[in-house]
Amino acid sequence: MVVEPAELNCNIQQTSPIPLSASFHCRAGEVLAVVGPSGGGKTTLLRMIAGLSQPQLGQISCGESVWYDGKTNTLLSPQQRHIGYMPQHFGLFPNLTAEQNVIAGLDHIPKAERPSRALDWLERVNLHGLPDRLPANLSGGQRQRVALARALARQPKVLLLDEPFSAVDRETRERLYIELARLKSQLSIPVIMVTHDINEALLLADNMILISQGQMLQQGRPFDVLSHPHNESVARQMGLRNIFDGEIIEIDFERKITRIKMGEHIIVSDNVPNVKVGQTVRWVIPNQGIRYNSISRGRLCRSINKFDVIVESLLVMGESVRVIAAIAGISAKINTDIPAHLAAKLCLKVGLETTLALKSEQVHILAPE
Amino acid sequence: MNWEALSLSFKLSCYTVLFLIPLSVFAGRLLAFRQFKGKSWVEALIMVPLVLPPTVIGYYLLVGLGSQSFIGRWVEQIFGQQLVFHFSGLVIASMLVNIPFAVQPIQRAFETIPEDIRDAASCCGMSAWATFIKVEVPMVWPGILTAFVLCFSHVLGEFGVVLMLGGNIAGETKTISIAIYDSVQAFDFKAAGTMSLILLLFAISALAITTSLSRRIGGQNGRRTR
Numbered sequence: 001m002v003v004e005p006a007e008l009n010c011n012i013q014q015t016s017p018i019p020l021s022a023s024f025h026c027r028a029g030e031v032l033a034v035v036g037p038s039g040g041g042k043t044t045l046l047r048m049i050a051g052l053s054q055p056q057l058g059q060i061s062c063g064e065s066v067w068y069d070g071k072t073n074t075l076l077s078p079q080q081r082h083i084g085y086m087p088q089h090f091g092l093f094p095n096l097t098a099e100q101n102v103i104a105g106l107d108h109i110p111k112a113e114r115p116s117r118a119l120d121w122l123e124r125v126n127l128h129g130l131p132d133r134l135p136a137n138l139s140g141g142q143r144q145r146v147a148l149a150r151a152l153a154r155q156p157k158v159l160l161l162d163e164p165f166s167a168v169d170r171e172t173r174e175r176l177y178i179e180l181a182r183l184k185s186q187l188s189i190p191v192i193m194v195t196h197d198i199n200e201a202l203l204l205a206d207n208m209i210l211i212s213q214g215q216m217l218q219q220g221r222p223f224d225v226l227s228h229p230h231n232e233s234v235a236r237q238m239g240l241r242n243i244f245d246g247e248i249i250e251i252d253f254e255r256k257i258t259r260i261k262m263g264e265h266i267i268v269s270d271n272v273p274n275v276k277v278g279q280t281v282r283w284v285i286p287n288q289g290i291r292y293n294s295i296s297r298g299r300l301c302r303s304i305n306k307f308d309v310i311v312e313s314l315l316v317m318g319e320s321v322r323v324i325a326a327i328a329g330i331s332a333k334i335n336t337d338i339p340a341h342l343a344a345k346l347c348l349k350v351g352l353e354t355t356l357a358l359k360s361e362q363v364h365i366l367a368p369e
Numbered sequence: 370m371n372w373e374a375l376s377l378s379f380k381l382s383c384y385t386v387l388f389l390i391p392l393s394v395f396a397g398r399l400l401a402f403r404q405f406k407g408k409s410w411v412e413a414l415i416m417v418p419l420v421l422p423p424t425v426i427g428y429y430l431l432v433g434l435g436s437q438s439f440i441g442r443w444v445e446q447i448f449g450q451q452l453v454f455h456f457s458g459l460v461i462a463s464m465l466v467n468i469p470f471a472v473q474p475i476q477r478a479f480e481t482i483p484e485d486i487r488d489a490a491s492c493c494g495m496s497a498w499a500t501f502i503k504v505e506v507p508m509v510w511p512g513i514l515t516a517f518v519l520c521f522s523h524v525l526g527e528f529g530v531v532l533m534l535g536g537n538i539a540g541e542t543k544t545i546s547i548a549i550y551d552s553v554q555a556f557d558f559k560a561a562g563t564m565s566l567i568l569l570l571f572a573i574s575a576l577a578i579t580t581s582l583s584r585r586i587g588g589q590n591g592r593r594t595r
Contacts, residue, residue: 052488078491091489095507104503105493150493160492 006063008158008190010049013057013070018044019214020055026158026190026207033205033222034194036237041214042194043088046160049192050085051078062157062190082108084151084159089167090143092135098122098146099131105150121149126179141172145179152183161193165200177203198226198238212237227286228271231367235284241335242285243366248275258365263330267305269363282366289362290336292323292346293355305358309334311350316340323348325356370563373540374548381456381544382524385463386517389471393516397475398505401482419469427533430462434534459535459542463524470519478512479505511583518579522572 007027014020020041026032034042047053048068049060057070067076078085084105085091092101102118109117122131125145135143144164151159164180165173181204184191195201201208201222209219218225218234229235235243246260251272258275260267260283267283275281293306309325312333321343323336334356338346348354400412418426434452435441445451452458482505490500506513528546535542537551545564552561 047488050488050492052491078488079494079496082494083492085489085492087485087488089483089485091483091485093486093490093504095504104490104495107494147489150489154493 006065006157006190008049008192009059009061010045011058012045012048012055012060014055014214016056020044020048021214022209022211022216024209024216024219026192028190029188030206031184031191031193031204033201033208034192034211035198035201035208036196036211038196040212042196042211043162045211046162046192046194049158050083050160051076051081065157082154082157084154084156086144086147086151086159086161086164088163090135090147092143092147092150094135097132097134098127098138098142101135101146102150102153105154108154117153118149121153122146124152125149125183139172140168141176144168144172144176148180148183152187157189159187159189159191161191163194163196165195165197180204198222202226210234210237227289227362228364229284229366232282232284235366240284240286242287242290243282244284244332246281246283248277248279248281248365251275251277257360260363260365262332263327265307265327265329267358267363268360269365270361271364273365273367275365281368284364284366285334285358285362286364287337289359290334291357291359292336292338292348293357305360305363307334307356307358309354309356311348311352311354313350314343314348321348325354370560371543371545371548371552374543374545375564375567377456377540377543378525378545381459381463382521384460385467385524386471386520388460389464389467389520390513390517393468393471393475394509394513397472397512398479398501400472400476401479402487415472416469418466423466423527423529424533426466427462427530430458430465430530430534434458434461453534454536454538454542456535456541459531459544462530462534463527466527466530467520467523470523471516474512474515474519475509476512478509478515482508514579514582518575522575525571526568 007025009025011023012020018041022045024032034045036042044053048055051067054075055068055070058068059066059070060068062081065076066074067081068074093104096104099115099118099122102121103114106114106117119131122128125148127142127145127149130138130142135146138146144167148164165176168176177200184204193200193205205222207219208222208225210217210225212233217237218230225234226238226240229238229240232243244262246262246267248258249261249266250257250259252258253272256270256272258269258272260269260281269283308328310328311323311325313324315322315324317337319340320337321340323338323343324333325336326333336356400408431453432438433440436445436451436453441452450457452461486504487500490504495503526546527544528550531542531544532547537543537547543551545568549561549564552558552564
């Protein structure tokens with residue numbers, strides 16, 4: 001069976017048993033990350049696309065084929081949808097060997113061709129010499145690859161990955177990121193990947209949707225969502241910690257600059273949102289928009305948003321250090337994660353008085369909720 | 370030593386597991402995977418034979434299957450044979466009494482199958498039947514085996530219900546347990562001892578084999594043996 005590349009369109013509305021509302025599309029060859037906190041409805045959404053559960057209303061289609069339509073009561077079974085699905089814990093059949101697991105997904109080709117095709121796919125996911133092993137005798141990373149080979153060997157119309165890296169150790173995960181990124185360039189089907197880790201979305205996805213409590217909060221390119229969250233809820237879901245209050249004092253439409261007053265400080269933002277002068281707003285700065293003074297010895301960045309700060313605490317977190325610093329003149333504190341070697345180079349320590357700057361293009365004014 | 374009673378007991382056990390285990394696989398799978406109204410009541414009903422005295426169960430079966438009852442009359446009209454004091458009645462009684470011993474282990478075994486695996490099977494294109502045969506049955510084998518051994522052994526040793534429903538008819542309803550009781554009543558302790566020893570050895574062997582097989586199959590499935 002040769003599968004024509006097709007776009008997946010999904011529009012789901014549901015109020016019970018779990019409220020869920022999402023509308024998005026995923027083009028062939030594109031990886032769409034579904035990101036959000038645990039219990040937010042990500043897996044439910046994926047199961048609905050797979051046909052493993054039924055939404056109350058909406059439509060799911062892949063190319064010309066309608067998989068689900070609440071109005072016409074159309075509902076194709078998972079078998080009819082011909083998808084590749086990799087569950088969170090891989091769902092390997094424990095009584096079957098790695099090769100037999102892959103063969104189990106090859107019902108669409110003649111029996112005689114199945115063993116060679118299965119071995120071919122195991123090779124393609126870099127699983128050499130282990131076709132006769134039972135899943136219990138494989139490592140987490142090897143199991144993940146067997147599950148991926150089984151899902152891909154079906155030549156699916158859509159590939160669905162549910163938290164594909166959550167059940168493997170960090171080292172294996174890093175290796176699998178590279179393998180999935182390599183496979184991504186070879187696949188010409190929509191790939192939907194559920195994850196709660198924004199970094200995975202940034203690394204692997206072309207687009208993302210953010211889901212929390214069953215509601216789709218924002219969609220777009222992962223970097224855009226991270227640097228331009230629609231509102232405070234999105235900013236918090238994306239792990240942005242530096243959210244402050246301010247008052248709009250000037251909007252320069254010509255130069256595309258907005259000035260915000262925070263205490264005695266004036267913050268310049270290169271963004272011109274739909275706000276008015278005098279309006280109180282919330283604004284956010286992502287980690288990559290913060291520069292400590294000594295990093296580039298006075299030639300920080302072209303931002304004029306400089307603050308005197310006092311380092312209040314340093315928390316070593318693996319290879320990075322979380323620096324919490326109090327901004328002089330106001331009660332606000334700023335959180336920054338910087339590499340440990342850089343923190344050592346800067347001689348950062350508790351009580352140190354220094355200066356930091358905020359990149360004006362990274363200062364983002366949040367829409368009121 | 371009453372070989373006829375021993376043979377009858379084995380025959381009764383064989384018929385009971387032959388009919389009961391397939392039904393229990395169906396019921397256990399249904400209870401494990403489906404949510405429906407009144408499920409707790411159905412599960413409680415299945416467990417009733419565990420807590421009721423065998424004589425009470427025997428009494429109700431005697432009344433419910435006797436020639437005065439609707440079922441008893443209907444069977445007698447169709448087959449020309451009454452259920453009580455007959456081998457067929459004993460099979461029905463043994464099946465009813467052993468429902469918890471058969472359904473419980475099988476239901477628990479189905480419940481241990483992760484949802485991920487069943488989802489993956491559907492997404493691999495497998496039909497419900499193919500999933501059952503190729504994926505679920507190999508995973509629930511230890512549970513089915515446990516149910517088989519528990520029921521077989523329990524039927525071999527069944528006394529109260531058999532006596533109430535079947536009486537003590539040699540070659541028809543006189544099982545080995547009743548034969549042991551008869552021997553003791555007749556002060557034939559040698560025969561009672563021999564028959565008891567056979568049942569004891571059978572029980573130990575059956576449980577040892579079950580445990581061993583369960584461990585082997587459980588290990589193959591990559592999980593702990595129940």
